[in-house]
Amino acid sequence: MKSYKELLIISGKGGSGKTSITAALAAYAKNNLRTVLADCDVDAADLNLVIPGRLDKRADFYSGFVAITGDDCVGCGKCGELCPFDAIKIIEGKPAISENGCEGCGICEDHCPAGSIKLVEALCGQIFLTKTDKGMLSHARLGVGGENSGKLVSAVRKQAQEIAVKSQAELIISDGPPGIGCPVIASITDTDVALVVTEPTLSGLHDLERVIRLTKHFGVKILVCINKCDINPDVKDRISDFCRNNGGELIGNIRYSEDFTRAQNDRCSVLELADCEIFGEIIFVCENVLMKTMN
Numbered sequence: 001m002k003s004y005k006e007l008l009i010i011s012g013k014g015g016s017g018k019t020s021i022t023a024a025l026a027a028y029a030k031n032n033l034r035t036v037l038a039d040c041d042v043d044a045a046d047l048n049l050v051i052p053g054r055l056d057k058r059a060d061f062y063s064g065f066v067a068i069t070g071d072d073c074v075g076c077g078k079c080g081e082l083c084p085f086d087a088i089k090i091i092e093g094k095p096a097i098s099e100n101g102c103e104g105c106g107i108c109e110d111h112c113p114a115g116s117i118k119l120v121e122a123l124c125g126q127i128f129l130t131k132t133d134k135g136m137l138s139h140a141r142l143g144v145g146g147e148n149s150g151k152l153v154s155a156v157r158k159q160a161q162e163i164a165v166k167s168q169a170e171l172i173i174s175d176g177p178p179g180i181g182c183p184v185i186a187s188i189t190d191t192d193v194a195l196v197v198t199e200p201t202l203s204g205l206h207d208l209e210r211v212i213r214l215t216k217h218f219g220v221k222i223l224v225c226i227n228k229c230d231i232n233p234d235v236k237d238r239i240s241d242f243c244r245n246n247g248g249e250l251i252g253n254i255r256y257s258e259d260f261t262r263a264q265n266d267r268c269s270v271l272e273l274a275d276c277e278i279f280g281e282i283i284f285v286c287e288n289v290l291m292k293t294m295n
């Protein structure tokens, strides 16, 4: 059995305040718990912008395979004819392989009469470990055209879990990807608690429904926080009703505030601002979320 809990912060779409609330939770937790952080939003990793630190480790991340050609090519053009993904163009008698188009199926390697094509591991991005004042932060950058973001998310989580075991941490706080796609599934599997950050708009409600459906499927405890709760009281009430009837526990509301933007500009969490107008609401949410995660 693992010795730490995993708390994942997700939202139906980007821009809901998910990363800001993750940073606030990290700032709150550091006074009470040994914590490790993970940024699983590898397509747009920005947790380290509000939780800066010193880079401790960097490694290339490889996943899947890509074909490359060698010097022995005799220019027969067979690989270009056979590639089922149209990833090889024969230019002036030589094959040019599109790294992004190649699916690593190996057909070209198998049929090249000169043995000139080889499959090599594909470089998909980089994975980092950064030391911050709120705990070690595991994060990554997906390479240009990188499509294995689910696998990169798993690698970010694995690194965070290893650090948690080594440092006897009690909690991993992860900033999850938006939406309900493959990276979210990679983030949510075996997580203990998911905090869904939503906002009271019709699209926010619709996204929340989809995220809760997905999260329930994985048997994860679901908490919900409504950010910008004062922009539409009717939809806020509909979100509360939806949560009550669908197994999402509403743990707090946060008013619309420019303090989130101010904190981003200052590269800190809202809790670290000198005069934060939503301080009380944020503390209430953090306290509630951590209590329900750790118990």
Ligand code: SF4
Pocket: 069, 072, 073, 074, 075, 076, 077, 078, 079, 080, 094, 095, 111, 112, 113, 114, 115, 116, 117
């Ligand atoms: S099949 Fe092999 S020899 Fe023929 S063009 Fe492709 S790489 Fe060159």
Ligand code: SF4
Pocket: 066, 067, 082, 083, 084, 085, 086, 087, 088, 097, 101, 102, 103, 104, 105, 106, 107, 108, 109
């Ligand atoms: S490995 Fe498959 S997809 Fe990639 S270039 Fe060769 S035939 Fe095309």
